[in-house]
Amino acid sequence: MDPTLAEDSLFTPANPLTERETEVCQVARHGGNISEIANELHLSSGTVRNHMLSLIPKTGTGNRHAAVRAAEDNGWL
Structure with missing residues (x-):
């Protein structure tokens, strides 16, 4: 196992998003x-x-734009 990936997994929160929420978030990140x-x-x-x-x-943010950014930053998309 890659040591960097192992370390990242210790500090990155588990993905709390459902499959559909992830799909909506993926589309939302392109704007619209x-x-x-x-x-x-x-x-x-x-x-x-x-x-x-x-x-x-679920992302601990205040609006949908910040939620999409948080999902991207956490590697959930």
Whole structure:
């Protein structure tokens, strides 16, 4: 095992995101509003909004943009 990867795994929090939250987050990181994300994923805007709202406390951030950045920074995407 790569010692760097082993060390990183000790300090990187476990991924708390569901598969769908990860998918929404991946699309959201490329920009766009809730409706655009929903259209790309073939979901309703309300469903995307709910997933984005659940990302905020899981990432310990204050808004959806910061949640996406936190997910990227933690290697969850």
